[in-house]
Amino acid sequence: MAGGFVPWPGPEATRYRSAGHWRGAPLGHLLREAAAQHGERTALIDARTRLTFAGLDTRADRTAAGLAESGIRPGDRVLVQLPNRVEFAVLLFALFRLGALPVLALPGHRESELKHLAELSEAVAFVTTDELEGHDHRPVIRALLEVCPSLRHTVVIGDPDGVEEAIAYGSLDREPVRLPDPDPSGPAVLLLSGGSTGLPKLIPRTHDDYAYNARRMAELCRLGPADVYLAVLPAAHNLPLACPGLLGALMSGAATVFAENASPPEVFPLIERERVTVTALVPPLAALWSRAVEWVGCDLAGLRLVQVGGARLPEPTARILPDALGCTLQQVFGMAEGLLCATRLDDPPETVATTQGRPVSSDDEIRIVAGDDTAVPDGETGELLTRGPYTIRGYYRAPEHNARAFTADGFYRSGDLVRRTPGGDLVVEGRVKEQINRAGEKVSPExxxxxxLAHPAVAQAVVIGVPDDVLGERVCACLLLAPDTTPDAAPDAGQPAGAPDAAALGEFLRDRGVAAFKRPQQVETVEAWPLTGVGKIDRRALTVIAADHARARVPH
Incomplete structure (x- = not known):
């Protein structure tokens, strides 16, 4: 394992190349080919900018030259935290061409997560904006620079005032220089895991495997030059980035529209104006959009395909969405680590409504196993294990975790509980380990x-996911309070006076640099934990209690 990257074994790499899955072209070349073929056609659109394929190609070259001149070298890791804007794509391809590895943080991440990612990757640079999600982001930048000595360069889109020695993004514009091509079999980008056992791990995707990932999904979506893809989920996520997402759209000659707001009154007019044909949503957004067409008067007739992934789509939403939005639904089940399953555009409606589809590659290998790794029959639930031409063989710089997360013969233990239908489609039934899926964002209770536990009023804490009609699951903190916090009488609100509520805990976690989507929306206090028969805290019982309390508090 050189430099923390685990490659595919030689015989399997040879097989994937022979099959045509891996084509030996760096991701930067894919844009070059698209620019040669589609030139002056529109490639990217956001609220500020429209850019052609040729223009994107040129900007990527000029930005790569500026990054190289500022001291970024091939193999360097660069922490990137940008909203859905044209600059995201420009910077991504600039780093691909330079051979530096973007570490794709999410817009919602704050000091805690950014510090972890910078330290784990030993990032030498941080690229972000002066304002993020409506807030001045420069205090976060300064705080990160104070605790991460590896960060030698900071690039700020917007006003870098107050960030010591920061480089303004515009100053990276330089005359293109000749750069050596990176190794297509080496890592191109570091994605983030869902973090089911703590803070995110880094997922190294190579030029070869990620190009195949995007190309195969573009084929299944029948993406072509007449399409317009809407990136409404954060583009750093695997789904809007390469399933087919931005990369698949560029490879297919389709335009990509970046949206920073997913609310129907904001995004429906954008769909109408730009004649969007394809987009990807998480289940809560799919449900919201399906209802919103009744009260947001826009023409969505151009929309032909909506993908829904990130979490299992509830069957009622799956049944109403196609008629509500006037389009085909494609369920997508996958992971940034690799494997993708999808329903096909010509599948029967019942298959689309009730399953998460089947593997997208002929060389995807699937095992569904019991706790002892023995295979379970079709129709029974077990853990999904997988390997294939775009499923990683190891997390970046995580040898101890890799020993647990991968079998001796290279199968990735996904942690997903699935069953296989007689037709070969998978149905997702849950997770082996506890993980909260809040609107597609994965939250680690741990x-x-x-x-x-750092809060002075908290003696013990258990974090659970509670079913939520809008979010899918909301984060609930169950607290056993420190003895001197709990008074004799509880107030009318149902919590002990002095107990921190959701707002107070939110402020506390914000001050600790925790992303907003991880902060509890519900808080419950207990005098004693419910226990299972073997003496462990009964998380399922807590979930029932929290759900009952939430229903009781809703006015009728």
Missing amino acids: EVEHHL
């Missing part, structure tokens, strides 16, 4: 619990 991580949030660690932060909550």
Whole structure:
């Protein structure tokens, strides 16, 4: 394992090349080919900018030259935290061409997550904006620079005032220089894991495997030059980035529209104006959009395909969405680590409504196993294990975790519980390990619990996911309070006076640099934990209690 990257074994790499899955072209070349073929056609659109394929190609070259001149070298890791804007794509391809590895943080990440990612990757640079999600982001930048000595360069889109020695993004514009091509079999980008056992791990995707990932999904979506893809989920996510996402759209000659707001009154007019044909949503957004067409008067007739992934789509939403939005639904089940399953555009409606589809590659290998790794029959639930031409063989710089997360013969233990239908489609039934899926964002209870224990009023904390009609699951903190916090009488609100509520815990976690999507929306206090038969805290019982309390508090 050189430099923390685990390659595919030689015989399998040879097989994937022979099959045509891996074509030996760096990702930067894919844009070059698209620019040669589609030149002056529109490639990217955001609220500020429209850019052609040729223009994107040129800007990527000029930005790569500026990054090289500022001291970024091939193999360097660069922490990137940008909203859905044209600059995201320009910077991504600039780094591909330079051979530096973008570490794709999410817009919602704050000091805690950014510090972890910078330290784990030993990032030498941080690229972000002066304002993020409506807030001045420069205090976060300064705080990160104080605790991460590896960060030698900071690039700020907007006003870098107050950030010591920061480089203004515009100053990276330089005359293109000849740069050596990176190794297509080497890592191109570091994605983030869902963090089911704590803070995110880094997922190294190579030029070869990620190009195949995007190309195969573009084929299944029948993406072509007449399409307009809307990136409404954060573009750093695997789904809007390469399933087919931005990369698949560029490879297919389709335009990509970046949206920073997913609310129907904001995004529906954008769909109408730009004649969007394809987009990807998480289940809560799919449900919201399906209802919103009744009260947001826009022409969505151009929309032909909506993908829904990130979490299992509830069957009622799957049944109403096609008629509500006037389009085909494609369920997508996958992971940034690799494997993608999808329903096909010509699948029967019942298959689309009730399954998460089947593997997209002929060389995807699937095992569904019991706890002892023995295979379970079709129709029974087990853990999904997988390997294939775009599923990683190891996390970046995580040898101890890799020993647990991968079998001896290279199958990735996904942690997903699935069953296989007679037709070969998978149905997702849950997770082996506890993980909260809040609107497609994965929240590790262990991580949030660690932060909550630092609160002076908290003696013990258990974080659970509670079913939520809008979010899918909301984050709920169950607290056993420190003895001197709990008074004799509880107030009318149902919590002990002095107990921190959701707003107070939110402020506390914000001050600790925890992303907003990980902060509890519900808080419950207990005098004693419900226990299972073997004496462990009964998380399922807590979930029932929290759900009952939430229903009781809703006015009828």
